[in-house]
Amino acid sequence: MIFIRKSILYTVVAVIASLQLSAQKRPNVILIMADDMGFSDIGCYGGEVKTPNIDMLAKNGLRFSQFYNNARCCPTRAALLTGLYPHQAGIGGMVGNGHADLSKNAVTIAEVLKTNGYATYMTGKWHVADSNSNEDIHNWPNQRGFDHFFGTIEGAGSYYDPKTLTYNNKPVQLKTKDNFYYTDAISDSTVTFLDQHFKEKSQKPLFFYVAYTAPHWPLHALEKDIKKYKGVFDKGWDVLREERLARMKKLGIVPEYTKLSNRNSTAKAWDSIENKEWELQRMMTYAAQIDNMDQGIGRIIQKLKKEGEFENTLILFLSDNGGCAENLDGVDKFMDSRELTITLDGKKVTPKNIPTMMAGPATSYMSYAEAWANLSNTPYRNYKKSGHEGGVATPFIMHWPKGITNKNSIKTDVASIIDLMPTILDIAKTSYPLTFNKNKIIPMEGLSLMTVLQNKKLDRDEWFMEHGTNKGYRKGDWKIAYSKEVGDKKWELFNLKEDPTERIDLAAKDPERLKTMIDRWFEWARRVKVVGK
Template sequence: MNHHRLTTIFLTTLMALAVQAMMPPNIQAQSSHAESFQRPNIIYILADDMGFSDVGCYGSEIDTPNLNLLAEQGVRFTQFYNTGRCCPTRASLLSGLYPHQTGVGHMMEDRGYDGYRGELNRHCVTIAEALQSADYRCYMTGKWHVTKAVKAKTEAEKQNWPLQRGFDRYYGTITGAGSFFDPSSLVRDNTFVSPLNDPEYPESHWPGETYYYTDAIADQGSKFIREHHFQSGDQPFFMYVAFTAAHWPMHALPEDIEKYKGEYDAGYDAIRNARYERMIELGLIDADNTVNWPIPKKLKETEHWDWDKRNMEVYAAMIDSMDRGIGRMVESLKATGQFNNTLICFLQDNGGCAEAYGRGGKGTDRASKPPLSPLSADYIQPDALPKQTRDGYPIRRGKGAMAGPADTAIGYGIGWATVSNTPFREYKHWVHEGGISTPLIVSWPDGISRRGELERTPSHLIDLMATAVDISGAEYPTTYHEGQAISPMEGKSLIPAFQGKPIDREAIYWEHEGNRAVRVGDMKLVAKGKNGKWELYNIAKDRSEQNDLSSEMPEKQKELAALWDTYAERANVLPLSPKRKP
C-alpha cells in the first residue's frame, strides 16, 4: 500500500471520528463498525419485477444455483421490504431516504409537489456520492430510472445521470423498461450507444450469438470488477448492478426458454402449492401464520393456456440468465482475490407484476420475411416499446403471440404474478406483503460468520445507505450539491442484523398511489387506495394478511395511523397521490 493511500486512510479516519463526535447518538451508532474490519467492497444487486418466491433458495423451481450458493455462504432475510414500485425503490435504495423525500414519490413525471417531481432532487445524496468521502471508486451497470432526462443532450440535462450523481463509470439504460435485444436509452458513461456500435462491448464479447441486455449488464459488472483490481486495486469499490430481468417484455434466448419447456404444464395452483411447501421446508414462512389460498379462476388464463404457460417459461428463463450473470461477476471477484471481502446484497424492486402489458387482443404469428427496412448499426433506440426489431420485424402483442423473441412485447400477467408472490396478498403497486416483500441475500465471507442462516429482523432498503456508510467509514454529509441541505438518513445499518442482533427503530413506512402502510414491531397498518380503509394485521401471526384486527384493536389502529400521518407530513407524501400536473 503506497504512502498516499495510508495518508488518505488516516485522514478519512480522523474526519470520521470528528463527524461522529458531532452526531446525535443514534447516528453515531450507525457509523461505528468500520474500524472493526478491513473496509470491504460493496455490491448491491437489484432485480426487477420479481416476487418473493421466484428465487430457488426462496422456494422457486427456477434454477438459480449462484444465488443459492451466496445464500448458503451468508444470510437470507425473511422480512425485508422495498417500496412496491420500480423507480421509487431505486430512489430510496440510492439515497437511504423514503422515495418522496428524494422527489420520486411516483414515477418520472412532475405532479406539482416536491414529493412528486419525478426527478432525484438535490436534497439527497446517492450512495456513490456519500462514499466519495471514504475514497471508494463507484461503478454502475443496468437500469437507472430516477430522472425524466432519458433523451438528454446537454450536460445540464444530464445533471441526474449516474456520472453526475457520484459514479465513476456507467453502462446501462436511463429509462425504466424496454427490449432486451435493443434497449432504449442505452448509455456508456455519458454517451448514448447502440448494442451494435459499442467498441467496449463488441459482438466478439457477447456470451452467445445475440446481444442480450441481461448478459450485457452482468458482463459490464465483471469488466468493472477486473478493471478496478488492475487499475485501482488499492481502493475499495462500490458497484450498483440493476438488472431489468424479469420485467416485461418477456424476452429470453431460445436455449434458455427450451430449458423450461414443460416446466409449468401442471398449472398455476400446482406450482404455487409446490413453492409454498418448499418455503415451509426452508423455514422462510410458517404454515400456522400463512394461507396458501387457491388462485381464483378469474385470474387464470384458460382459452389461451399454451400461450400463458409459455409466458412463464420465458419468465423463468430470464431469471435463470440473470443468475448465470451474477455467477460470472462472483467468478471475477474470486479470480481477482476480492470475493471474501466483498459485501454482496441481492434484492428486488417490488413484488410480482400483475400488469396486463401486451396481453390484450389476439396475437399474430411472426412474418416469414421482415416486411420493414432493417435499422442501421448506429441507430439509437428511443422507444421503450420499439416499433420494429433491428432486422425489420414489426412488434407483436396479444394472446397467441408467443413471448421470447425480439419482435414480441408481452407481460406474464396476474395469474403467474400470484404464483410469484406466494403466499402473500397483492402485487407491484400495492403495499400489502405481496407488493413490498423481497428476498435479501447477503454474502460477505470476511465480515459475516453466519452460514446459511435466516434473519427475521424486519428491514427496508433505506437501510442499504446506512449499511454502506457504516462499513466504509464514509461521512454522510449535512450539505452537498453546492451547499444544499441534505436530508438525514432514514435507514439503520444492517450490520447488527448480519450478526444476529436486533435493530432498534421506531417504524417502517410506505406510500404509493394512495396505497399506504406502517409497521411497528409485528403490527402492520395498511390501506389499499387513497380512499381505502385502514386494515390492521399481526404479521407474526398472519403474514398473509387475512385477519383484519382493526375493529378488535381500535386504539392500536389509531396509534399507528397517527404515526403514519406524522411521517406523511414530514416526508413530502402529502397531498396523497396528487394528479398529474397540467
C-alpha cells in the same frame, strides 16, 4: 555492521505496521438488484427457477424473511441510493414528465463513497432522473457519483434493443450484428469494469451497483434458457403455489403455520384455462430471464474470485418490488413507439398479451399478468405497487466471507430498503455528510444492518411506505395497508405474527388500534412530505 538505535527501530516498525494496515483495503461492495421479481421466485426462497449462484450466496451468507422495498421501481431505487424515504429523495411518484427527480438535498451512496476513496461503478437500470434526454443529464449516474456507467436511463424496454442505452453520458447505437441481449450485456459490462478496476485501481476499494432489468416485462429471453423450463410449470399456478409454500416452510422462510393467501380475484383457476401452452410459455420465459441473470451473477463472482477479492467483498441481492400483475393494456401510451413497432433487424413487433404469439423473441412484447404474478409472490397477497406484502416484501441476501460468521442463517428482523445506505457506510467506515455540493443534506432515515451481522437484533419498531395512494405501516407485529386495487380501497388491519399472509382483516374488531395506526401513518406522511400539513 549497521547500528540502529532502539528508538529509531521502534519508529520504523510502527511505520511498517501503519503501511500494512492502510494496505488492508476497506471491503468492496456490490449491490445487485432484480426488477419486478417476486418474493419466492428464486431457489433459496422456495421457487422453481434455477439460481445456483444466488443460492450459493444465501447458503454462505444471510437471508432475510421480512425485508421491505417500496412497492415500485423508481421509489425503491431512490430510497436504496439515498437511505431516505422516497418522497424525501424527490421520487415519491413515477419519474418523467416533471413528476419526480432525484433531489439535490439527498446524497447517493456513490457520492459519499467516492469522496471517501472508493471507485464507483454502475451497470443497468437508473430510473431516478426526470430527464431521459442528453440535453439534461444533471441527474444521470455520472453526475450522481458514479465514475463509470453502462445501462439505461429509462425504467423498461426491449431486451434486444433498449431505449436510452448509454455508456457514461453518451448514447449507444446497436447494430444487428451485435446479437445484443440486455441481461447478458449488464453482466458482461460489470465483469469488464471489474477487470479494468483491478488492473488500474487495485489499491482502491470499489462500490458497484448492478441494476438488472430482469425479469421486468417485456418477456424477452434467449431460447437456450427458455428450453430449461419445459415441463417445470405444467401443474399450473394453483398447485405450484401450494408446493412453493411447503418448500418455504421447510427452508424456514415463513412460519410452519403460514396459510396461503387466496388466489387473486382477477386470476382464473388453472383448470379453467384454455390456452395452457401459451400461458406456460409466458412463465417459462419469465423464469429464463431470472436464470440468465443468475448466470451473469456467477460470472461476476468468478471474476472476484480470480482477482482474490471475493472474501473481502460484501455482496447484497434483492428485488425492487413484488411480482408485477400488469397486463400491458395501453402500453403504447407510455412506451417508445419505435420499440413497439419494429425490431432492430426490421421485423414487426406485436405489443400485446395475445395467445396467437409466443413470448420470448424480439417480435413479442408481453407480460405474465396476474395469475403468474400471484405465484411469484407466494404466499402473499397482491402485487407490485400494493402496500400489502405481495407488493413490498423482497428476498434480501447478504454475503461477505470476512464479515459473516453465522452462515446460512435466516433473519426475521424487520429491515428496509432505507437501511442499505447506513449499512454500506458503516462497513466502509465512511461518515454521512451534513452538506454536499453546497446543498444541505437530509439526515438518513435507515438503520445499519451491522447489528444483524453481529447476531444482534435490529432496533426497528416501525416501517412506512406510500406510492400512488397505496399505503403501508407496520408497528411491531401489527400492520395496516391500503391498496387501490378493486376491493382494497380501505385501510385494513392485520396481525402479521398470527396471520403473515394478511388473510384476516381485524379493522372492525379493533377500530381503536386501526385509528391510532392511521394517525401515526399521517404523522409520518406529513414529516416526509407525502401529504401536506
